[in-house]
Amino acid sequence: MFYTSTRDKSVRVTSAEAITKGISPDGGLFVPMEIPKITPDFIESLVPLSYIERAKAVLKLYLTDFSDDEIAECVEGAYREGKFSSEKVAPLYKLSETANVLELWRGPTCAFKDMALQLLPYLLTVSTGKTLKDTQVVILVATSGDTGKAALEGFCDVPNTKILVFYPVDGVSPMQKLQMTTQEGANVSVCAIEGNFDDAQSGVKKIFTDKDVEKKFKENGFAFSSANSINWGRLVPQIVYYVSAYCDMIENGSLKNGEEINVVVPTGNFGNILAAYYAKRMGIPVKTLICASNANNVLTDFLTTGVYDKNREFYCTSSPSMDILISSNLERLLFHLCGEDDTQIKEWMSQLAENGKYSVNDDVFAEIKALFAAGCCDDNGTKDTIKRVFQEKNYLCDTHTAVAVKVYDEYAAETGDKTPTVIASTANPYKFSASVLSAITDTVNADNEFDTVDELLEKSGAPVPSQLAALKGKTPRFTGVSEKENMKQVVFDMLGI
Numbered sequence: 001m002f003y004t005s006t007r008d009k010s011v012r013v014t015s016a017e018a019i020t021k022g023i024s025p026d027g028g029l030f031v032p033m034e035i036p037k038i039t040p041d042f043i044e045s046l047v048p049l050s051y052i053e054r055a056k057a058v059l060k061l062y063l064t065d066f067s068d069d070e071i072a073e074c075v076e077g078a079y080r081e082g083k084f085s086s087e088k089v090a091p092l093y094k095l096s097e098t099a100n101v102l103e104l105w106r107g108p109t110c111a112f113k114d115m116a117l118q119l120l121p122y123l124l125t126v127s128t129g130k131t132l133k134d135t136q137v138v139i140l141v142a143t144s145g146d147t148g149k150a151a152l153e154g155f156c157d158v159p160n161t162k163i164l165v166f167y168p169v170d171g172v173s174p175m176q177k178l179q180m181t182t183q184e185g186a187n188v189s190v191c192a193i194e195g196n197f198d199d200a201q202s203g204v205k206k207i208f209t210d211k212d213v214e215k216k217f218k219e220n221g222f223a224f225s226s227a228n229s230i231n232w233g234r235l236v237p238q239i240v241y242y243v244s245a246y247c248d249m250i251e252n253g254s255l256k257n258g259e260e261i262n263v264v265v266p267t268g269n270f271g272n273i274l275a276a277y278y279a280k281r282m283g284i285p286v287k288t289l290i291c292a293s294n295a296n297n298v299l300t301d302f303l304t305t306g307v308y309d310k311n312r313e314f315y316c317t318s319s320p321s322m323d324i325l326i327s328s329n330l331e332r333l334l335f336h337l338c339g340e341d342d343t344q345i346k347e348w349m350s351q352l353a354e355n356g357k358y359s360v361n362d363d364v365f366a367e368i369k370a371l372f373a374a375g376c377c378d379d380n381g382t383k384d385t386i387k388r389v390f391q392e393k394n395y396l397c398d399t400h401t402a403v404a405v406k407v408y409d410e411y412a413a414e415t416g417d418k419t420p421t422v423i424a425s426t427a428n429p430y431k432f433s434a435s436v437l438s439a440i441t442d443t444v445n446a447d448n449e450f451d452t453v454d455e456l457l458e459k460s461g462a463p464v465p466s467q468l469a470a471l472k473g474k475t476p477r478f479t480g481v482s483e484k485e486n487m488k489q490v491v492f493d494m495l496g497i
């Protein structure tokens with residue numbers, strides 16, 4: 001199995017190279033040249049297995065340059081007992097007759113990013129062992145809140161790596177900020193930037209392809225990689241949990257092998273939902289992929305009109321991890337849908353860079369309409385949904401998950417579709433305590449983050465994850481704020497070059 005670039009089809013690399021590099025030198029993203037197929041028999045064989053064993057079986061199909069032992073070591077390290085607060089790793093919670101919430105936030109940082117970022121450092125260590133010698137890997141991360149902490153936690157004190165995280169100074173929740181700025185470890189660094197997530201992401205992408213930086217890195221024995229979902233090593237672990245959720249639904253009697261499911265994903269950078277698309281292409285019978293956005297609804301418009309237009313107001317919402325107007329991974333989907341036409345992708349992406357806008361042709365749009373449904377939900381809708389789900393189902397969901405629940409409810413009401421559905425739940429509610437608390441009660445007494453946590457516990461009874469409770473009273477290590485034009489210098493400073 002080899003990987004190519006969405007912007008240059010002559011590129012042909014192994015999975016180890018794709019994971020080591022993060023992004024192709026032409027600015028394109030690595031995609032598998034062929035998507036492996038699984039059969040109903042294969043799925044059946046996974047049903048009695050643990051998450052770890054299912055992960056090995058699925059990853060093996062994509063990481064063909066890894067040995068079985070290497071895959072086993074990576075997966076067992078990432079998902080070993082005690083790392084996730086559920087022995088299922090990503091358990092399903094039955095919310096209604098048709099809706100099943102897939103809890104992807106049981107990991108060390110309480111967001112779904114752990115599903116991939118616990119595994120990525122292992123994959124990267126094996127990959128660099130195959131492709132680079134005597135080189136330190138520098139992981140650069142742009143985060144809208146959750147990736148940053150999950151990456152810091154995953155890479156903390158991993159030998160031969162350094163990690164630097166950029167986050168938008170006003171674009172993350174207080175808990176997210178505290179999680180990042182108090183991170184321990186000798187190889188980590190965190191810096192706020194004056195700008196939003198898109199600025200952080202563009203800044204990091206620019207550094208990756210900067211010739212000057214490349215030269216300086218070579219001279220000093222450093223090489224870049226990315227822990228953002230532009231890295232294939234971030235996406236491939238996410239395919240696993242859709243396969244695993246389908247197996248769980250067979251196992252618990254929600255459906256028979258071969259029957260269809262819908263998948264609903266609260267979406268930002270389009271990584272999570274793209275993983276569901278790959279699962280479908282592999283052979284998991286997914287009827288509709290439902291893309292849920294917050295008030296930053298550029299994807300809702302794109303998936304329903306075929307026009308991508310980021311020229312619009314940017315909102316800071318109560319679901320900050322989805323406050324994104326440039327969804328990087330869409331490029332991968334478009335590559336697969338347009339007959340792998342790299343010239344076409346380059347053209348759309350340069351229109352996006354120059355005018356902030358492009359429209360896909362009729363054929364691609366027809367495919368999009370066959371695959372996807374899309375909807376959006378503003379902060380009021382989010383709040384109402386948290387309240388309603390809590391009152392009616394006694395289930396406390398975070399703001400991002402609430403966006404997905406609301407969009408699904410609207411979809412189900414409009415279409416009458418009764419297909420069993422998996423709703424991706426992407427964060428623990430205590431990461432966004434203030435928003436969640438004000439949704440379930442009209443009178444909030446707390447006036448600081450940890451009083452809010454206590455009050456939310458008192459009013460909801462939902463357990464507080466110990467790793468969040470432990471942040472109380474911790475002093476931030478990283479307090480720097482940089483202008484977005486200055487990110488390159490921050491990188492040099494961190495590395496002392």
Ligand SMILES: *Cc1c(COP(=O)(O)O)cnc(C)c1O
Nearest residue numbers: 146268269270271272321426427
């Ligand atoms: C990152 C994130 C998302 C968005 O996921 P994408 O893969 O970027 O679409 C949604 N919810 C939460 C809580 C997140 O951390």
